[in-house]
Amino acid sequence: MTLEGTKCKILPQIHTTCCICESNLSEFQQRVYHTIAKIEKGQVTTYGELAKALDSAPRAVGQALKRNPFNSDEYIPRVPCHRVISKNCTLGGFSGKTDVNSAEIKKKLELLESEGLKFQNFKLKESMHDRILNWQQLSNIKKY
Ligand SMILES: [Zn+2]
Numbered sequence: 001m002t003l004e005g006t007k008c009k010i011l012p013q014i015h016t017t018c019c020i021c022e023s024n025l026s027e028f029q030q031r032v033y034h035t036i037a038k039i040e041k042g043q044v045t046t047y048g049e050l051a052k053a054l055d056s057a058p059r060a061v062g063q064a065l066k067r068n069p070f071n072s073d074e075y076i077p078r079v080p081c082h083r084v085i086s087k088n089c090t091l092g093g094f095s096g097k098t099d100v101n102s103a104e105i106k107k108k109l110e111l112l113e114s115e116g117l118k119f120q121n122f123k124l125k126e127s128m129h130d131r132i133l134n135w136q137q138l139s140n141i142k143k144y
Helices: 027-036 047-053 058-066 103-114 126-131 135-140
Strands: 044-046
Touching: 027 047, 027 058, 044 047, 047 058, 047 135
Parallel strands: none
Antiparallel strands: none
């Protein structure tokens, strides 16, 4: 790593350093993480929409999410994989766990609630459904 860091290959005008581009991860994982990095606080998307935006399969995306090393504010950009939920608006997985009684899923719920989202019985409330980005929105976000 140089003193200037590694400029992002995809969004050099935004990220003068990019933890994703600096990594030795596969091209597919890098694409997944760059897309997730676009999801802002208070927004979520689903595995299915993410897969569509990446022209991939939900299962492949889920595998990449499980191995995400960048879900913390110390990374630039942060890859907030907790903002990816299931199609039926339940929480889905986190850190490889899917059991709603697990500490991992409780942590995911806590993170999303702290970002302003509301859940009932581990399911995103109906009134919050406009916070779910679809694949076109994920593809079109130009912020990154
Ligand atoms: Zn990058």
